[in-house]
Amino acid sequence: MGIRVAVAGASGYAGGELLRLLAGHPEFDLVAATAHSQAGTHVTAVHPQLTGLDLTLGATDAATLSEADLVFLALPHGESAALAAQxxxxxxxxxxxxxxxxxxxxxxxxxxxxxxxxxxxYGLPELPGQRARVAAATRVANTGCYAATVTLALAPLIAAGVADPADVVVVASSGTSGAGRSAKAHLLGSEVMGDLTPYKVGVHQHVPEIKQATGATSLSMTPVLAPMPRGILATVTARFATEADPRAVLKDAYAGEPFVHVLPEGQWPHTAATAGSNSCHLQATVDADSGRILVLSALDNLGKGAAGQAVQCANIMSGLPETLGLSVFGVAP
Incomplete structure (x- = not known):
């Protein structure tokens, strides 16, 4: 008998990705998956990619989830606290x-x-000292998808005194799964296909999280909805605080990290290369005209940006190898 795990909010995109990862995990036994409106539905009616997984979604209540040793909460923002308290x-x-x-x-x-x-x-093990904190914790807050993408690109540069924390600009494009599974008119295929749409410009909710995780004091962020199901590509620029090679700083920071890869010179991150994986791909250079630091960061918003990151944290919390049940390799084309 392995470690018993349960998923609340299993009918959503992140919940479905969690189920996929947990179904193939060698040490986690999936004992319950719950949903609200989809309670009583067989999982394959909601997630046909999980054909072969014999599981019926239950009602989201503390009694059902308490049977597990570890619970993943994949609920809408603002709904986790009340359930966690029970x-x-x-x-x-x-x-x-x-x-x-x-x-x-x-x-x-x-x-x-x-x-x-x-x-x-905070559930980003690659931050200095954070892996040990996650290992000692019984309650972990998983990162936001944009926050993971930008923090991995920026945090080592600010920590090393290379990037000016008061002058950071981010433009990041995300696939439509980042907006959740609820039906919304602006996410219809006919609205999204062939279009790039900025949204929550200057007021995105991941800004304070990124500032908290990186030490940035001023950050301007423009999110863009891209016509693809999954993936994030962020362009992070900052003014130099101290002259140094930003790519070398990132390579030193992530040497030995299983899921964060600074690409060889001349190669640039792109979303398809990270799809289905728990990896983040980075590349850094100096802009020839402005002289600013420029870092490109790509990951799967449902992988390293959500479900994969959550499983990585759960592995650490459970004393397991953190790579267990997770792939560093993307699925392409």
């Missing part, structure tokens, strides 16, 4: 929502609204 302390939790990511209650109020639920251990 689970026993003995049950470990990885929350894929935003409820417990921010330390600043005022930032929560500004970007999400409502009461701030508190702060859990």
């Amino acid at each position: 689970l026993p302390e003995s049950v470990k939790i990885v929350d894929l929502g935003a409820d417990f990511r921010l330390a600043d209650a005022s930032a929560w109020g500004t970007y999400y609204g409502g009461a701030h639920a508190g702060t859990w251990t």
Whole structure:
């Protein structure tokens, strides 16, 4: 008998990706998957890619989830806190929502609204010292997808004193799965195909999370909806604080990291190369005209940006090799 795990919010895109990863995990036994409106539905009616997994979605309640040793909460923002409060302390939790990511209650109020639920251990193991904190935690707040993409590109440069934390600009494109599975008119195929659409310009909710994780003090972010199902490509630029080779700084920071790869010179990250994986691909250079640092970062928003990252954290929390059940290789074409 392995470690018993459950997924709340299993009918969504991140929940479906969690089920896929957990079904093939050698040490995790999937004992329950729950949903709201889809409760009572066989999982293959919601996620046909999981044909062969004999599982019926249950109602999302603490009694069902308490049977597990570890629970993944893949719920809409603002819904995790109430459910988490009902689970026993003995049950470990990885929350894929935003409820417990921010330390600043005022930032929560500004970007999400409502009461701030508190702060859990932040689930990005590649940050200095964070792997040990995750290993010691029973409650972990998984990163946001944009936050993971940008933080991995930026944090080592600010920590090394190379990038100016007061002058960071991000333009990032994301696939439509990042907006969730709920039906929305602006996500219809006829609206998305052949189009790039900026949204939440200057007010995206991942900005305070990125600032908290990287040490940036001023960050301008323009998110763009791209006509693809999954993936994020971020262009992160910053002014030099100290002259250094930004690519060398990133290579040193991620030497030995299984899921973060600084590409060979001349190769640039692209989303298809990370699809289906838990990897982040990085490349850095100096802009020839402006002299600014320029880092390109790509990952799968449902992988390293959500479900894969959550499984990585769960592995660490459970004392398992953190790569277990996860692929560093993308699926392409």
